[in-house]
Amino acid sequence: MTNKKQNEITLAFTGASGAPYGLKLLESLLAADYKVYLLISPAARVVLATEHDLKLPSGPEAAKKALVKLFGCDPERLEVCGKEDWFSPVASGSAAPKKMVICPCSVGSVASIAHGMSDNLIERAADVVIKERGQLMLVVRETPFSTLHLENMHKLSQLGVTIMPASPGFYHNPKSIDDLVDFMVARILDHLGIEQELVPRWGYDQRNEA
Numbered sequence: 001m002t003n004k005k006q007n008e009i010t011l012a013f014t015g016a017s018g019a020p021y022g023l024k025l026l027e028s029l030l031a032a033d034y035k036v037y038l039l040i041s042p043a044a045r046v047v048l049a050t051e052h053d054l055k056l057p058s059g060p061e062a063a064k065k066a067l068v069k070l071f072g073c074d075p076e077r078l079e080v081c082g083k084e085d086w087f088s089p090v091a092s093g094s095a096a097p098k099k100m101v102i103c104p105c106s107v108g109s110v111a112s113i114a115h116g117m118s119d120n121l122i123e124r125a126a127d128v129v130i131k132e133r134g135q136l137m138l139v140v141r142e143t144p145f146s147t148l149h150l151e152n153m154h155k156l157s158q159l160g161v162t163i164m165p166a167s168p169g170f171y172h173n174p175k176s177i178d179d180l181v182d183f184m185v186a187r188i189l190d191h192l193g194i195e196q197e198l199v200p201r202w203g204y205d206q207r208n209e210a
């Protein structure tokens with residue numbers, strides 16, 4: 001994969017609980033001047049409406065318009081891709097960004113990706129990043145995990161995929177849900193190598209106070 005794609009990223013929302021993580025991550029990537037190719041599964045739309053009261057229009061262009069309005073971002077920075085838009089850059093190793101995050105990621109999508117199904121654009125985009133040896137991160141949410149879930153995650157981890165469970169810590173003394181969301185998004189941005197000031201780094205504040 002080529003370097004000219006450095007400031008581009010593919011972000012997918014799937015139907016796991018955790019819509020606020022995905023929305024905060026999208027906001028942070030746009031604020032960091034990334035061009036974001038956004039993929040939204042049908043189940044993710046249900047979760048967005050349930051957890052965030054955000055009813056996105058079904059067409060990619062209309063969904064983009066709603067999100068550009070929500071985040072006040074430059075429309076050039078966001079491209080919403082349809083479920084079977086096989087002509088999207090993310091569908092081919094010759095054009096896809098080097099980095100992809102699925103946040104939140106359902107265990108159903110984990111299973112499909114672990115088995116190379118490529119049955120919709122999210123699965124295909126993930127398959128492309130794996131085959132091109134780019135950076136793929138899955139922010140998986142389910143509890144408890146079955147042996148099947150663990151086996152699928154183990155398989156992907158061995159391929160170099162980062163399994164980033166949506167399990168925020170409490171050592172930064174969160175006071176709100178936003179603080180918990182920020183914790184997860186900060187860890188994701190750290191792994192992507194994107195500067196963030198959402199959460200103080202471990203050790204710095206504690207040392208200064210000691």
Ligand SMILES: Cc1cc2nc3c(=O)[nH]c(=O)nc-3n(C[C@H](O)[C@H](O)[C@H](O)COP(=O)(O)O)c2cc1C
Pocket residue numbers: 013014015016017041042043044046047050105106107108109141142
């Ligand atoms: C409100 C809501 C919450 C859900 N939470 C989860 C979850 O936390 N983890 C999960 O793996 N699936 C969850 N599901 C089920 C998935 O949405 C479902 O398995 C779906 O087929 C996943 O498809 P997708 O990966 O293509 O989005 C939830 C569904 C709904 C409607």
